[in-house]
Amino acid sequence: DAKTTQPPSMDCAEGRAANLPCNHSTISGNEYVYWYRQIHSQGPQYIIHGLKNNETNEMASLIITEDRKSSTLILPHATLRDTAVYYCIVQGAQKLVFGQGTRLTINP
Amino acid sequence: GAGVSQSPSNKVTEKGKDVELRCDPISGHTALYWYRQSLGQGLEFLIYFQGNSAPDKSGLPSDRFSAERTGGSVSTLTIQRTQQEDSAVYLCASRLTSGLYTGELFFGEGSRLTVL
Numbered sequence: 001d002a003k004t005t006q007p008p009s010m011d012c013a014e015g016r017a018a019n020l021p022c023n024h025s026t027i028s029g030n031e032y033v034y035w036y037r038q039i040h041s042q043g044p045q046y047i048i049h050g051l052k053n054n055e056t057n058e059m060a061s062l063i064i065t066e067d068r069k070s071s072t073l074i075l076p077h078a079t080l081r082d083t084a085v086y087y088c089i090v091q092g093a094q095k096l097v098f099g100q101g102t103r104l105t106i107n108p
Numbered sequence: 109g110a111g112v113s114q115s116p117s118n119k120v121t122e123k124g125k126d127v128e129l130r131c132d133p134i135s136g137h138t139a140l141y142w143y144r145q146s147l148g149q150g151l152e153f154l155i156y157f158q159g160n161s162a163p164d165k166s167g168l169p170s171d172r173f174s175a176e177r178t179g180g181s182v183s184t185l186t187i188q189r190t191q192q193e194d195s196a197v198y199l200c201a202s203r204l205t206s207g208l209y210t211g212e213l214f215f216g217e218g219s220r221l222t223v224l
Contacts, residue, residue, distance in 0.1 A: 032210070034212060034213075036212075036213070042217065043112075043199055043201075043215030043216055043217050043218055044151070044199075044201075044213070044215050045215070046212040046213065046214070049212060085150075087150075087151070091210060092210060094156075094164075095141070095153060095156040095164045095166070095167075096141065096153070096156075096213065097153050098143070098150055098151040098153070099150060100149075100150040101150055
């Protein structure tokens with residue numbers, strides 16, 4: 001079973017920040033939070049990951065709560081090309097189980 | 109190429125036939141995963157190979173499904189006596205794991221299987 005829960009769908013206006021939540025209340029101390037996204041008919045693509053500190057790269061920011069039981073992926077200025085299914089997974093040195101993800105739709 | 113390569117990209121077969129799907133992971137990646145994605149659904153874990161350890165087969169849906177990884181590199185997923193419900197995109201992913209470091213997954217573009 002997946003160790004994460006995400007809302008099934010979200011909408012965001014183009015140019016605004018998209019904030020995608022993820023709950024992972026059973027995360028272990030040595031497990032990372034990883035985010036991937038899947039644009040229609042393509043293989044999933046890595047976005048960002050973190051352990052306990054907030055992280056930022058050229059694609060997104062990741063905010064992890066102090067207790068590590070939840071996180072938020074932030075796309076600061078969403079574009080139409082960010083429309084995709086976003087997966088949050090807990091990743092350690094074992095099999096990786098994906099949940100259903102959040103289908104994010106960016107509206108013009 | 110530098111990425112994960114899967115073949116064939118599309119496969120149409122008749123019910124009852126056997127099919128083989130191939131995955132070439134990124135060179136040096138020690139972990140390899142197979143997932144299945146039915147239309148409009150999420151990624152369903154099938155099997156996981158890590159180095160020379162016995163694979164984790166806990167996600168294989170029936171004994172018609174099997175997979176092997178030869179020489180720690182190329183992997184083949186075999187589906188025997190295919191059924192219509194096997195129709196899906198089969199995704200392969202690999203990642204580098206070394207000690208406590210576990211890198212991100214790199215996915216191939218998938219093999220789309222259609223069973224008539």
